[in-house]
Amino acid sequence: MTDRRDLTFEDLLRNAGVAEAQSRLERLAPDPATLPPSELERRRGSAARAGGGGGCGSGSCGCGSSAPSNTLLDKPLDRRQALGTLFGALAVTTQAVGACSPVSMESDEEREAKLLERDEFFKGNYRLMTPEEQTETVRRLERLAHLRGQGDVQIRTDQALEGVMYGYAFNISKCKGFRNCVEACVQENNLDRPSDRQYIRIFEKPDGESIDDLEHADATYGHEVPAEGHYYLGTQCFQCANPPCVYVCPVQATWQEPDGIVVVDYDWCIGCRYCMAACPYWARRFNWSEPEVPAEQLNPRQHYLGNRARKKGVVEKCTFCIQRTREGRLPACAEACPTGARVFGNLLDPDSEIRWVLEHKQVFRLKEDLGTEPRFWYYMD
C-alpha cells in the first residue's frame, strides 16, 4: 500500500469484519493504473483468499466518507453510483453487525454470494458500462455461477467485429424437418429444459400451400420425417433491420448491435413483455419460472449478451449464437444442419456464401409488408 488514506480505509473495513471488501478497494484507489503491477496482484490475491468480491457498492462506498479526507469525496459520482453508495453503506453496516454477532448462520460463501448479488442488482445497463465495469460484472457473474454450483463458466464480452453484418438464408427445398438445429440450439444456448424452450420452430406444410399462410402449418409434428408431400420451413429471430421489439422496450433493455444482432440485457429487463407483443415473428421467449439447465449439460462458453444464465421474469431470444459467431464460428443451428439448408454469413463480404445465395436465388422474407426488414431470407433450389 503506497497510499496512506487507502490504508486507513482498508483497516476500517477489516476492523468491521469485511475482509472481502478488499477487491472493491482497487476501484477506490485514485488510479489503479498508477499502482505497481505487483501491488495490484497482491490485492487481487488477498481478495481471492478472503473469498472474492463483495463489500461496498460498485465503484464507490458510502462508509468511505468516515475516513478522513477520503478520495471518494473528490470524485464525481453519477446518480446510480450514489444509489449504490447508499445501499453499500447500509450493507456494510449490517454486515459489520453480523460479523460481531457470536452466531452466524451464513457460511462465507452464502454471504459472498449475497454481496455479489447486491452489486449485480445495482449495476447499470450493459451498453452504458465502461469496459472496466463490464469486466467487473463478468467476474461477479462467473464467481456467482461457481458459488451456485453451476460449474466454471467463461462469460465473454466480445464486441461486434468491424465490417460485419450477419445474415441468414434458409433453403426450403433442402430442409427435411429433422430438427437437429433445434436440438443444437437448446444445447448451445443453455435453454430452459423443464419448459422445453426452443428458439427455432420448424413448420410442416403440405406441398402446394402458400408459405405466407402459416396458420395451417404444424410446428408440433411428432411423426417420421420427411413426411410425404410436405415441406418444412424454419423460423427463429430474424434480427430485423427495423426491429419493432427494440422500439417498444421502455427501459432500452434490448437493442441492435452494430453487426445486426438484436440482444437483450437480461439484467436490465424488467419483464413487461411488451417486446413479445411487438414481435411479428414470435421470436421472443419469457422465463415464466427460474430456468434450469442440468450442470453436466451446461455450455460453459458463454457471452454476456448470449447464452449466459438467465433468471426468472426476463425475456430472452435467439442471438444468432453471438458467443460463437463473434469468434468467427457458425451458429449452432447452421453447423448442426445435416442437409445444408442453412446458410449463414457476413452480408458485407462479397465473397460470402450468403451473398452468393442472395445474388443468385429468388429469395423472400416473411411478412415483408410490415417493413421490419428481416435479415433472414428463404429460398428454393
Added chain:
Amino acid sequence: MHLKWFLLSGLRSATTGGRRYHLWMGTLTLVMLLGAYGYSVQLRDGLGVTGMNDHTSWGLYISNFTFLVGMAAAAVMLVLPAYVLEDVNFSRAVLIAEGVAVSALCMCLAFVVADLGNPLASWHLIPKIGILNFPRSMLAWDVVVLNGYLALNTIIPFYILYSHYTGRTPNKSRYVPFVYLSVFWAVSIHLVTAFLMAGLPARPFWNHGLLGPRFLASAFTAGTAFMILLLWFVDSETDYDIDAGAFRKLAMVTTVAAQVNLIMLGSEIFTEFYFPTHHVESARYLFFGLEGYDALVPWIRVALVMNVGATVVLTLHPLRENRYWLLSSCAVLFVAVWVEKGMGLVVPGFVPSPLGEIVEYSPTWVEVVVTAGIWAMGLFILTVLTKVALPIELGIERSPLIVQERPGQTRSQAGGKQRAGT
C-alpha cells in the same frame, strides 16, 4: 400546523363509522390480504403460476389495466363541466370523480407492477438512475402520463379540500391552470394506452386507427356509468346531496358514449367480416371461435347483448329518467365494457400467434386472487378518500386552529358546525 390537523382529522374520518362501514372495510382488507398472498406466490415462483405463456403473454392484469385507465380518464367528464364550464350541477360531484380517478390510477399502477416479471428492477424506469425510453416506447409514455395524471388528480382536490378545511376560499388562479392541464391529460392517458397497442404491426387485431377513439368512447361509457352508481350511493347514504341535474347530465353522457362505442364496434365488425382477410382471425376467434378454440365466445356474446340492451334502455328517455332503469343499465354497461375492453380486447390480440399457432389462455387462481386484491385496494382507497372528503365539504371537519388564527373568516365554519349539529 394545519396540515397536521388535516391529516389527523382525515385519519379520524377514515377510521370511524358504523357497523356496515367497518364490515365493508374489513371485507376489502381481507380480499387485499388474499391478493397479497397470491402475489407472494407469484413473486416466489415467477409468472408461471399465472395462465399466461409465451403465446398469450398478457392476460388478466393488462386487461384490467386497460379498462381502469379508462375509468380514470372518465373523471374528465365531471372535471370539465365543474371547473371549466362552471356548471353548478357538478360542483359537488366532481370531488368524488377525482377520487375515482385517483383510486383507478392506483389500481392501474398496481396491475402493471403485478404484471412485471422482474418488479425489483422497476427502478430501471426512473430517468437518470435508470433509462426511460422516452419518447420512443409507448410504455414509457404511459408511465409518464399515468403518474402525471395521478399527481394532477391528487394535487387539485387536495388543495381544494385543504383550503376548505382551513376556512379559506380556494384561489382559482392557483388551481385552474392545473385543471385545464388535467382535462387534456385525461384524454391523453387513454389515447396513449390505446397507442401502446395500436402501434404494434405484429398484432392486426389492435393495429388500426379506431382503437384510440374507441377506447375513449368505452371509457366514457363505463367510467360515467360507475360515477352515476357511486354518486347515487353517496346521495342516498350520506348527507352529501348530489344535484339531480348532475345525474341527468351524466346519464346523457353515458348514453351518447355508449351509442358512439356501439357505432365504432359495428364499424370494426363490418371491416373485419365483410371481406375477411388474414387479419380477421383474432376477431373470428373472439366472436365465433377458431378451430374448436372458443373460450372467449360466451363472454363476448353476453357482453355484446348487455351492451346493446343497456344502450337501448338509456336511449329511451322515459327509461333513462327512471332511476331504477338508469342504475341497472349503468351496472350492466360497466360489466359489459369490462369484459369487452378487458379480456375481449387484450387476449384475442395474441390468438392466433403471429405464426398462426393457437394457444388459449385462462387465468389461474393466483391471477384471480391478485386481481381481486387490487380491485379491493382500489375500492379501499376510494372509500377512504370519499370518507375523508365529505365531512370537510359538509363543513363538519374544520381545522381547530381557524378561530385563533383567522377570527374574521369563521362564518362558513360556524355554519358548518350548525348543520352538523342539526
